[in-house]
Amino acid sequence: MSKVLATRVVAFGAVAAIALATAAPSGAAVAAADPGVSSNQIVIGTTTPLTGPASPGYKDVAPAAQAYFNYVNANGGINGRKIKYVVKDDQYNPAKTKSATSELILRDKIFAMFGALGTPTHSAVVADLNRRGIPDVFVNTGSSTFDNPGKYPTTFPYFPSYVVEAKVMGSYLLGDAALAAKKRCIFYQDGEFGDNALVGFNAAGVQFDTQVSYFSGQQVAPFTSQVTKMKAAGCELVVFFGVTSATAQLLGTSAKAAFRPTWMITSVGSDPTVLAGSLGAATGALMTGIYAPSFLAPIQDTTNPYVSQMKVIADKNGLPWNFYTYYGINTAYVLAQALKAAGPNLTRQGLITALQTKASGFRSAAVVPMVISAKSHQGLTGYYMGQYDGSGNLVRKTSYILTATSAATGTAKQATFRPGAPTSKLLP
Numbered sequence: 001m002s003k004v005l006a007t008r009v010v011a012f013g014a015v016a017a018i019a020l021a022t023a024a025p026s027g028a029a030v031a032a033a034d035p036g037v038s039s040n041q042i043v044i045g046t047t048t049p050l051t052g053p054a055s056p057g058y059k060d061v062a063p064a065a066q067a068y069f070n071y072v073n074a075n076g077g078i079n080g081r082k083i084k085y086v087v088k089d090d091q092y093n094p095a096k097t098k099s100a101t102s103e104l105i106l107r108d109k110i111f112a113m114f115g116a117l118g119t120p121t122h123s124a125v126v127a128d129l130n131r132r133g134i135p136d137v138f139v140n141t142g143s144s145t146f147d148n149p150g151k152y153p154t155t156f157p158y159f160p161s162y163v164v165e166a167k168v169m170g171s172y173l174l175g176d177a178a179l180a181a182k183k184r185c186i187f188y189q190d191g192e193f194g195d196n197a198l199v200g201f202n203a204a205g206v207q208f209d210t211q212v213s214y215f216s217g218q219q220v221a222p223f224t225s226q227v228t229k230m231k232a233a234g235c236e237l238v239v240f241f242g243v244t245s246a247t248a249q250l251l252g253t254s255a256k257a258a259f260r261p262t263w264m265i266t267s268v269g270s271d272p273t274v275l276a277g278s279l280g281a282a283t284g285a286l287m288t289g290i291y292a293p294s295f296l297a298p299i300q301d302t303t304n305p306y307v308s309q310m311k312v313i314a315d316k317n318g319l320p321w322n323f324y325t326y327y328g329i330n331t332a333y334v335l336a337q338a339l340k341a342a343g344p345n346l347t348r349q350g351l352i353t354a355l356q357t358k359a360s361g362f363r364s365a366a367v368v369p370m371v372i373s374a375k376s377h378q379g380l381t382g383y384y385m386g387q388y389d390g391s392g393n394l395v396r397k398t399s400y401i402l403t404a405t406s407a408a409t410g411t412a413k414q415a416t417f418r419p420g421a422p423t424s425k426l427l428p
Contacts, residue, residue, distance in 0.1 A: 034348045036111025042078070042339065042346065045086040045104035047125075048117040048140070052091035053220050057244045057274040057324045058117055061140060062087045064328025065115060067317040072336055075427055079344040083336075086110065092117075092216075094124040101125040105132065112137055112351060114335055115328070119143040119192045120216070130154045135351045137338070138331045138379075142268065143192050144199075144406035147377045154348075156355055156372060157379040158331055160295055162193060162241065162266070164412070166200025167404040168293050168383045169239060169264055171412040174206060179291075182262060185210040185235035187226060187250065189242045197241040197266075200404075204411050210235055219246035222253040231259040239264045244271050248278035251286045264291040267383065272392030273322040288390045291397075293383035296365045297419075299326050300393045306330070306365035306419075309426045330365045336428035337362045363420050368401050378406060382415070 036043035048062050049055045066085050073082040086108045088100035097118070104110045105128075113129055116122050117140035129136045130152045138158035139146050142165060146157050160168075173179040186201070186208045188194030194213055201208070210233040212226040219242065227250070230238060238261045240250060247269040254260070270292040276283040297304045299321070302311065310329045311321055319325045339346065341354040341362075359372035368382040382403030386394040402412040 034111060034346075035109045037081070037346050040077075040081055041084055042081045043084045043086065043108060043110050044112045044114045044335075045088065045101075045108055045110040046113065046115045046117070047088045047090040047097050047100045047104075047121065048115070049092040050087070050089035052093070053217055053245065054092035054118070054243060056248075056277060057271055057322065058092075058140075060320060060322060060324040061115065061117065061328040063317070064314065064319055064325040065332035067313050067319060068329045068332035068336070070317075071313055072427060075425070078336060078339045078428055079346070081346070083339075085114075090118075090121055092121055094121050097121040098124050101128070105129075105134065110134070111346075111348065114138060115140050115331055117141065119145070122146070123192075126152055126155055133348055135348050135355075137335055137351075137355070140331075142196065144196055145192065147379070147406055149375060149377050152377075154352060156377050158334070159267075159327075160368070160380045160382060161378070161406040162196035163200040163203070163406045163408075164381065164404045165266060165293055165383060166197045166241075167204045167410075167412040168385070168402040169291075170201045170204025170206040171402055172291075172293075172385045172398070173237070173239075173264065174204070179237060179262070179264075182236035183234055184208050184237045184239070185212070185230050185233060185261075186239045187212045187214075187223075187230065187242070188240070189213065189246065190215045194241055197239075199408050201239075203407075203409055208239075209233065214242065214246065219243060219249050221249070223250050224253060224257075226250075227253045227257050227259055230261070231257060235261050237262045237264065240269065241266045242269050244269045244274045245278070248275050251275070252279055252282075255282065255286060262289065262291070267293050267295070267323075270388070270394075271323040272388070273320055274324070276392075284390050284392055287388045287392060290388045292386055292388065292394060293402075294386050294394055294396075295368050295380050295383050296323075296326060296330065297367055298386070298394060298396055299323060304365070305422050306426075309422065310365065313426075326365070333426060333428070334362050334364050337423070340428040361420075363422050365419075367417060367419055368403060369417055381405075382412065 112135035136155040142162040144161040342350040404412040
C-alpha cells in the first residue's frame with residue numbers, strides 16, 4: 001500500500017469514528033472517565049445513622065431513596081444507566097463517618113455522595129470530598145456552613161438552613177399577637193445546630209427570656225433539669241431546636257412535670273410517627289397545638305400529585321409513611337432530574353454544572369423556591385407555618401410562605417410560590 005493511500009485510509013477511519021460517535025442516539029449513555037460511571041451504571045453513596053441514638057426517623061431516609069432509585073431502574077434508568085446506591089451506617093459518629101466515606105471513595109468508587117446526614121458527621125469529610133472533586137449533593141443537614149461555594153464548590157444543601165428556619169419562626173411568632181405576648185424561652189441542641197438557630201432568631205429580632213440546651217446523645221435520657229428550669233422560669237412559649245428523639249424526651253418529661261407551654265418545634269424534630277414510637281398513645285394529645293414549619297406539601301394531602309405518587313412508592317416497598325420517607329423519596333427524585341440534566345456523557349463537572357444552571361426547573365414536593373447557582377448553593381429558601389391537630393397532621397396555617405437567606409442579618413419575608421406539576425409518572 002502506498003504512503004498516500006495509507007494516509008487516506010487512516011484519515012477515513014478517524015472520520016468514520018467521529019461520525020459514529022456523533023450519530024449515537026441522544027438518549028444513549030456514553031462512557032465517561034470519572035469514577036463510578038460506566039455505560040450502564042452510576043454509583044452513588046451515602047453515610048447515615050441506620051442504628052444508634054440518632055437513628056429514629058433518620059434511618060428511614062436512605063431506604064426511601066433506594067425505593068425511588070429501584071423504581072427508576074425498573075423503568076430504564078437515567079440515560080440508559082441504572083443507579084447503584086451504597087449506604088453506610090455511621091451511627092452519627094464522625095469517626096465512623098470518616099472511615100465509611102473512605103470506603104465509599106476508595107473501594108466502592110462512587111461517582112457522587114448523596115444525602116449524607118448530619119452536621120458534625122459530614123463536617124468531618126466535606127473538605128476531602130471537595131478536594132477530590134466529588135459531587136456532594138443534597139447534604140441532609142440544615143447547617144448553613146455547607147452553603148459556601150467558595151470553600152465547598154462541590155457541596156449542595158437541599159432543605160433550608162437552620163438560620164432560615166429560625167428567621168421564619170421568629171417572623172411568624174412576632175407577627176402573631178397572642179404568641180408575641182407570651183414569655184419566650186428556647187431549648188436547643190448544643191453545637192452548630194443550636195448556634196445556627198440563635199443566629200437566625202437574633203437576625204429576626206427575637207429575644208428569649210431563658211435559654212437551655214442539651215448535647216447530642218443526651219436525648220436518650222429525660223430532660224429533667226432543663227424542664228425544671230423552664231418551668232421555674234415561667235416559660236409560656238418554648239421554641240425547641242432538636243432531633244425527633246429529643247423531642248420525644250422533651251414532651252414526655254414535660255408531661256410528667258405538668259409543664260404545658262405552647263410549643264414551636266423545628267421541622268426536623270416533629271414527625272408524629274417517630275414520636276409515637278416513644279410516646280405511644282399519648283402522642284396525639286401531646287402534639288396537639290404544636291407549631292412547626294415545613295417546606296413540603298402536607299404529607300396527609302393525598303390529593304397532591306407529589307404526595308400521592310410518593311406514597312405509592314413507599315407503600316409498595318413496605319416503608320412507613322412519615323416525613324423522613326417522604327423527604328428521602330423527594331430528594332432522590334430531584335437528584336434523578338439533575339443526573340438526567342447532566343446529559344448522557346455523565347461527568348462530575350457536568351452534574352455540578354447542571355445543578356448550578358438548571359436547579360430552578362427541577363420539580364419536587366417542595367412548596368418553596370430552590371436557589372442554586374455558581375454563587376449560592378443555598379437550596380430551598382423558606383417555609384410555611386403549620387400547627388399539629390389531634391390526629392398528628394400538620395395543618396398549614398399560612399397561605400403564604402416565608403423566605404430568607406442564611407446570612408447573619410436580614411429577616412424572613414412573605415412570598416408566594418406555585419410549584420410546577422410533577423414529571424410524567426414521577427420519572428426524571
